[in-house]
Amino acid sequence: MSxxxxxxxxxxxxxxxxxxxxxxxxxxxDRYCSLSSPSEEKRRPGCSIEPVSTEEVQAIVKVANRYKxxxxxxxxxxxxxxYCRKDDSILIDLKRMNKLEIDEENLYAIVEPGVVxxxxxxxxxxxxLCTFVPGCGGHASVVANTVNMGDxxxxxxxxxxxxxxxxxxxxxxxxxxxxxxxxxxxxxxxxGEGPGPDLRGLLRGCAGHQSRxxxxxxxxxxxxxxxxxxxxxxxxxxxxxxxxxxxxFKWYNIRFYSREDAINAMxxxxxxxxxxxxxxxxxxxxxxxxTRGVGCGGFWExxxxxxxxxNPKQMDLRVLLYGIGSDKRLEYEEKVLLDIVKEYGGSxxxxxxxxxxxxxxxxxxxxxxxxxxxxSEVSYESINQAVRYSKVVDKITDEHRPPILQExxxxxxxxxxxxxxxxxxxxxxxxxxxxxxxxxxxxxxxQDACAKGGAYALVPDNKVFGPIWGNYPxxxxxxxxxxxxxxxxxxx
Amino acid sequence: MQIKEKLTKIVGAENVSDDPEVLLSxxxxxSLSAPRMPNYVARPKNTDEVHGVVRLANENGxxxxxxxxxxxxxxxxxxxxGGIVLDLRRMNKILEVDLYNKMVRVExxxxxxxxxxxxxxxxxxxxxxxxxHPLKSVLTSHxxxxxxxxxxxxxxxxxxTMEAVLPEGxxxxxxxxxxxxxxxxSMAEGVNPGGPGYLSYNWLIQGAQGTMxxxxxxxVKMAPRPKIDKTLFIPFESLEDAIQLVYNVQRRMIGEECLxxxxxxxxxxxxxxxxxxxxxxxxxxxxxxxxxxxxxxxxRPEEKIEYEEDGLREAAAELHIPALPTSLPGLPGxxxxxxxxxxxxxxxxxxxxxxxxxxxxxxxxxxxxxNRTPDFVQVMNQVAAENGYCIDDIGIYxxxxxxxxxxxxxxxxxxxxxxxxxxxxxxxxxAEAAETAMDMGxxxxxxxxxxxxxxxxxxxxxxxxxxxxxxxLDPNNIMSPGRLCF
Numbered sequence: 001m002s003x004x005x006x007x008x009x010x011x012x013x014x015x016x017x018x019x020x021x022x023x024x025x026x027x028x029x030d031r032y033c034s035l036s037s038p039s040e041e042k043r044r045p046g047c048s049i050e051p052v053s054t055e056e057v058q059a060i061v062k063v064a065n066r067y068k069x070x071x072x073x074x075x076x077x078x079x080x081x082x083y084c085r086k087d088d089s090i091l092i093d094l095k096r097m098n099k100l101e102i103d104e105e106n107l108y109a110i111v112e113p114g115v116v117x118x119x120x121x122x123x124x125x126x127x128x129l130c131t132f133v134p135g136c137g138g139h140a141s142v143v144a145n146t147v148n149m150g151d152x153x154x155x156x157x158x159x160x161x162x163x164x165x166x167x168x169x170x171x172x173x174x175x176x177x178x179x180x181x182x183x184x185x186x187x188x189x190x191x192g193e194g195p196g197p198d199l200r201g202l203l204r205g206c207a208g209h210q211s212r213x214x215x216x217x218x219x220x221x222x223x224x225x226x227x228x229x230x231x232x233x234x235x236x237x238x239x240x241x242x243x244x245x246x247x248x249f250k251w252y253n254i255r256f257y258s259r260e261d262a263i264n265a266m267x268x269x270x271x272x273x274x275x276x277x278x279x280x281x282x283x284x285x286x287x288x289x290x291t292r293g294v295g296c297g298g299f300w301e302x303x304x305x306x307x308x309x310x311n312p313k314q315m316d317l318r319v320l321l322y323g324i325g326s327d328k329r330l331e332y333e334e335k336v337l338l339d340i341v342k343e344y345g346g347s348x349x350x351x352x353x354x355x356x357x358x359x360x361x362x363x364x365x366x367x368x369x370x371x372x373x374x375x376s377e378v379s380y381e382s383i384n385q386a387v388r389y390s391k392v393v394d395k396i397t398d399e400h401r402p403p404i405l406q407e408x409x410x411x412x413x414x415x416x417x418x419x420x421x422x423x424x425x426x427x428x429x430x431x432x433x434x435x436x437x438x439x440x441x442x443x444x445x446x447q448d449a450c451a452k453g454g455a456y457a458l459v460p461d462n463k464v465f466g467p468i469w470g471n472y473p474x475x476x477x478x479x480x481x482x483x484x485x486x487x488x489x490x491x492x
Numbered sequence: 493m494q495i496k497e498k499l500t501k502i503v504g505a506e507n508v509s510d511d512p513e514v515l516l517s518x519x520x521x522x523s524l525s526a527p528r529m530p531n532y533v534a535r536p537k538n539t540d541e542v543h544g545v546v547r548l549a550n551e552n553g554x555x556x557x558x559x560x561x562x563x564x565x566x567x568x569x570x571x572x573x574g575g576i577v578l579d580l581r582r583m584n585k586i587l588e589v590d591l592y593n594k595m596v597r598v599e600x601x602x603x604x605x606x607x608x609x610x611x612x613x614x615x616x617x618x619x620x621x622x623x624x625h626p627l628k629s630v631l632t633s634h635x636x637x638x639x640x641x642x643x644x645x646x647x648x649x650x651x652x653t654m655e656a657v658l659p660e661g662x663x664x665x666x667x668x669x670x671x672x673x674x675x676x677x678s679m680a681e682g683v684n685p686g687g688p689g690y691l692s693y694n695w696l697i698q699g700a701q702g703t704m705x706x707x708x709x710x711x712v713k714m715a716p717r718p719k720i721d722k723t724l725f726i727p728f729e730s731l732e733d734a735i736q737l738v739y740n741v742q743r744r745m746i747g748e749e750c751l752x753x754x755x756x757x758x759x760x761x762x763x764x765x766x767x768x769x770x771x772x773x774x775x776x777x778x779x780x781x782x783x784x785x786x787x788x789x790x791x792r793p794e795e796k797i798e799y800e801e802d803g804l805r806e807a808a809a810e811l812h813i814p815a816l817p818t819s820l821p822g823l824p825g826x827x828x829x830x831x832x833x834x835x836x837x838x839x840x841x842x843x844x845x846x847x848x849x850x851x852x853x854x855x856x857x858x859x860x861x862x863n864r865t866p867d868f869v870q871v872m873n874q875v876a877a878e879n880g881y882c883i884d885d886i887g888i889y890x891x892x893x894x895x896x897x898x899x900x901x902x903x904x905x906x907x908x909x910x911x912x913x914x915x916x917x918x919x920x921x922x923a924e925a926a927e928t929a930m931d932m933g934x935x936x937x938x939x940x941x942x943x944x945x946x947x948x949x950x951x952x953x954x955x956x957x958x959x960x961x962x963x964x965l966d967p968n969n970i971m972s973p974g975r976l977c978f
Contacts, residue, residue: 105739106861107897162686163649177953182859182935184951190898191859193637194699194937195947196976199957201695205687206667212690222897225743267592271716272790325744326806328799336791381668382593382681389679418649421593421713422683454678456668456687465688469670470662472689479691482960 003046003088007067011090014059015051019096022047030091033074034083043084045072045091052096054169054177054217061215062175064090064488072490073211075113075141079148081210085492092215094141099218102127103190108166108220110189113143120223130226132158132358147216148208151380151424153277154358155417157322158224160380162204163418166192166220170203173214173484181220189220202479206380206458211490213483225324234354241354248330250321251351253281254341255314261344262315263387263414268340269319270420274333277320277358279415282428283310284407307408317346320358375439377427377446378458386414386425389455393427393446400442403435495552499534499576502544507535507582518559518569518577522847524854524919525567525941530557530577537582539655539663539708546706546970547661549576555973558702560600562627565855566940568701572974578706580629586610587709588675593683595652597675597711600631604837615790616714617835619650622751622889623761626840631710636938637699639891639900641749641834642715643742653682654710656697659966666693669711682711696961699938702972704965718748718787721831722797724804725820726813727778731869731890733811734780735862740807741784742896746800748787749834750892752865755779757887757904760845761833762823770849774884776821785831849885852909854918856925857902858934865890865901868929872903875928879921881905901934939976948977 003011003022011020021027024044031044046069051057064071070086075094084091098114104127109120117131118138124130132154134145150161158164167183167190180199181192192200202213231242256262262280269278287306291299319337323330341348377393379385390412397404407430416423427446431438450457451464466473481487493501499508509515510532520527531554536542549556555575562581564570571577584601591614598607604624611617618630621638634651653669665674669682685694697704728734734752741747753761758781759773784804789796808816818827838844846853860868873883887904903925907918926943930936930950939947948955955977962969962978969978 103861105863107895159649162692172957176956178957179951179953181937182933184954185930185935185947186933188933188935190861191935191937193695195935195939195951195954197700197704197958197961198695198698199954199961201692202957202961203692205690205692206684207686207690209690222894225745225895270594273716274789325746326799326803328802332792332795332799335795336789339791380684380686381679382683384592384681385668385679392679421595421649421652451672454671454673454680456671456680456684460688462689468672469688470664472670472687472691476689476691478964479961482964483957 003069003090004067007063007069008047010063011047011049011060014056014063015049019051020047020049027091030093031084033077033091033093034079034081040083041085043087043089045084046088048091048093050093050096054097054171057092057094057097057171057215057217058175058177060090060092061171061173061488065174065486068486068488070488070491073113073215075144076116076139078136078140079144079210082490085490094215094217097217102129102223104129106190107223107225108190109142109223110218110220111142112218113141113216115142116140117142117145124223125226125231128226128228129223131221131223142221143216143219146219146221147204148210151415151417152358153279153320153415155415156278156419157276158222159418160422162200164222165200165203166190166222168192168200168203168216168220169218171215171217173480173489174486183220189218192220202483206456213480214489241356244353244355246353247327248323249276249353250330250334251353252319252321252337252341252348253351254317254319254346254348256317256344256346257311258313259315259387261346262317263383265317265340265344265346266383266414266416267420268343269337270416272336272340273419274321274336275319276322277318278420279318280413281316281318282407282413283307283316284428285413286316303408307406310408312408318351375429375443377443377450379425379450379456380422380458381425381456383414383416383420383423385455386412386423389450389453390414390425390427392449392453392455396442396445396449397427397429400438400445403431403438404442405430405432495548495554496532498548499532499545502548503534503536503541507537509533518571518579521564521567521570522852523565523567523941524915524922525570528570528572529574530571531574532576533579534576535579535582539657542578542580542657542706542708543661543663545576545578546657546659549970550659550661550968553968554970556706556970557972558600558706560629560632561603561625563625565625568940568972568975572972575970575973580706580708583708588711589614589616590681590711591616593681594714594716595683595711596714597682597709598630599709600629600707602630604628604630604633605840606630608836611714612717615717617717618712618714619645620835622891623833623838623845625844626837628837630712631707634710634712635698635707636701639893641751641891643750643892643895644745644748645713645715645894649685650713651694651698652685652711652713654694654697654707656693656705656707658705659968659971663708664693664705666697696965701940701975703962703975703978705971716790717835718789718831719793720788720797721748722786722801722818723827723830724782724784724786724816724818725827726782726784726808726816728780728782729778731780731866733813734782735865736811737782737808737813738862738892739896740810741804742892744803744807745895746786746803746807747784749783749785749831751783752890752892753781753783754886754888755781756885757889760848760887762820762826763848766843766848773822783830785834787831846887846904846906850906850908853887853904853906854922855902855904856922856929857900857938858929858936859893859898860901860934862890862892862896862899864933865899867932868901868903868934871928871932872925875925876905876921879917879924881917881921944976
């Protein structure tokens, strides 16, 4: 099986012979264009193509439709789910589409899929603006991440990805163009909704469609005011950071001796509308951070000793205060924070005024550092759901331990956004490589408990949740069939 | 069985009408849209009854037009093709005040006054548009994406989840409200608007003007009500200068309510005795005023106001703005009164501020960026003058959105609805103003009346995609047919 010769020649004529390849060696390498679980079967693409413009993307998608060839899109090879699931797929690699414009006055940027967060951030810093780097890293595509997930701890102040999405240029699965928001009527990207019903609702729900509804070729994305001082990175890989201006920023690590107190403090921080980042810090995250660079063995050696000493009831919060616009604001926020901490019996400790993860790099895939396999149960709902569901997950975990490894204290990360209107919860569990099946069983049990308890999970199993969540898979299928009549956009 | 009998069976005889006099009141509104009579009016009291009516309509191919407020400004509840007007005002319960998540769950008939007085009991406030009419539905304001007065919130998320009866009769809950047992027996609290799955139904239903389903409740955001306030009225001779201050203030994330308003609108809002106060105020107010309310937070409110004032002074000094007045000439005490006014509906006993001058008002509104607003003012004046409208009577309201990233620009043309020549002139002026603004890049996210065709002709790719979605959700086109591009 291979891509028909005529189709391949047409693709060559669209992008030029140097930007398309069906060389088996290249295609074999491109088979692994995703970070998804090794257990998922990835097919070798029939060819790999690198367009440089929206027009070229449109032409490629039309060829895919004409010859009924599946296509899958990638831009940084760092996605969780976009890889070829069918033979003879066209892998459309968008890394050459890397144009970036910034409207400094009106706080938005226009980016193509090849623009990564670190490139955008570097340009924004020069203008006293910022975006924030998601957990998956500064090397992630701004377009892909914003459309698919788009969350990070700075979301406490700046919201989730779906709220940062403005005008969108979208090549639909049949090759037709869809322009949304203000872009639908002009060349401006400054506003995202409508006109009328907001078709960004087709673009992503709780998460994005991962190229199953065509290809986003350009978006307007919100950016935010930041300090005007130049922030130089220091150190090197695994130990790099930027120094934050101490008159404008202050980090606090706060230990609470019960989860309830920590959670109530979080709610109160939201009501008082202070801080730039508020999140829990599972002790195991600290362990990983402390043992960076020593490898998997070094981590477990450390953790076997440190873990049992943890108080299982404690919960640590990490809070970044930001004097947006003035030093006095920082002073005010600090006073309010310390009032709240005192009221809920926490112990505050000021942390170094630097940033390792939120603005520049990222704390991506920390779990990989500890070796073995990990799985996580993720939800985006209220802080209350995070707490309740986390207890359920803890109980299930105990039933699966061993082989699930001992964390000694909750590994559940609660990261609220939008001043507490919504929160992410991520329950991370680890097992040795040989016990991958145990993690799958754990995950299945979690999904069952989620369904029974009326929790809202990020990646629901359609068979379990479809019938109880308003038959949403049927609605998705209808929409996809209408927009992708040849079923070519990332099928499978 | 006749349709009326079937409707009676669903909502009760006292809640169905085909009396021409009753129908007449539903055939028109405060807009310039042509009147059209419905065949029936049904007034359901709950989701089951809404479901029953929508199913009946589907089986018989009868249009259904939902209406939640007691007043309508844009023609979007006029039954273009007849059918059943679903008057949802009986569904007026505040179902839940969720203080942990700072949200409230409301039925369609809940008005702004009703919500804000309930929220105030909990030291909260609903995110409110500018002085809504007392009969205006909270849910409609959110569904229609009306701009809210506080720019510090990310706009796209004020309506969080909802329950809707979809056009084919299915009762569907959006986002995390879809979980079984919601709200009493579920872990989820209905605060995630995305999904379920890979679609966001919330977005598809918002802005749809009743064409994608009937919303029977929605969970919307509130904000903590400041313990104390300080109101500033910063006068400007030129809009350009006012904008620069707003950019500076919003970048520092200072304040709660923030808006730019011209003397015509400000006078209409603050006038107590018509017409003498109104004329006097128009004369003494500067052409533009930036209204900024500094809100003391839940803790250390005085200190919060203090640092915000410092920040404001710094922002003003950069622009050489000499004074930051906390009062307005001739209106003693207004600085204390205004925050409360901005956090509730217009008083029921007073003529609505937009109608007080001439009896009616036609608005042209769209989104743009703040730096482009002076050009729009100039062009609106030009179009008005060409149509023989007195430019001194134009009201302008500019609502900065999301830290000043963009703004809602609203141009109001008060007119006498009883003067047929004036009505004809306004009709022409409205169309020309909208078309001109659109050509200049004004973005009409919420198109109504004659603007609808202009928008969907221009947004061709969007229109095609939208029609596909509508066809899937409403194959019989019974929900508000003839509205938008459907």
